[in-house]
Amino acid sequence: MPIVNWSDEYSVNVAEIDAQHKELLKLVNGLHAAVESCIGKDELKDKLINLTEFTRHHFATEEELMKQHDYPDLVRHHKEHRTLLRHMDELVAMVSNGRSPTFYSDYDVSTDWALLHIEEHDRDLGHFLNAKGIG
Ligand SMILES: [Fe+2]
Numbered sequence: 001m002p003i004v005n006w007s008d009e010y011s012v013n014v015a016e017i018d019a020q021h022k023e024l025l026k027l028v029n030g031l032h033a034a035v036e037s038c039i040g041k042d043e044l045k046d047k048l049i050n051l052t053e054f055t056r057h058h059f060a061t062e063e064e065l066m067k068q069h070d071y072p073d074l075v076r077h078h079k080e081h082r083t084l085l086r087h088m089d090e091l092v093a094m095v096s097n098g099r100s101p102t103f104y105s106d107y108d109v110s111t112d113w114a115l116l117h118i119e120e121h122d123r124d125l126g127h128f129l130n131a132k133g134i135g
């Protein structure tokens, strides 16, 4: 069962961001399924790296939009991205060192953080971009 399901209520009304959020949730679900089914460490590591790299790409997309349009809350939103990516990188390092992220505290960061971040930060960015005519 997927741990996070896309729903239209998560839409921030910006097509490029929504498409990336959907992909992000797909990767989160794939990682969760992998943890649940106790797949091999290498495969788990690959999935985690894919998720981390896609997240990096997604954050860069949002940050570019923020810069282009002088988003007033850019600093706070950037900081939140950096914090999340640091956790993801730590998780990759942990798995690379042979640990399996079996504890909720370990892989929580790769599950509900995506939805929380969308709700708490990306929604405001979406409203701002919509007001600038971007959707
Ligand atoms: Fe964001």
Ligand SMILES: [Fe+2]
Residues within 6 Å of the ligand: 017, 021, 058, 062, 117, 118, 122
């Ligand atoms: Fe986002």
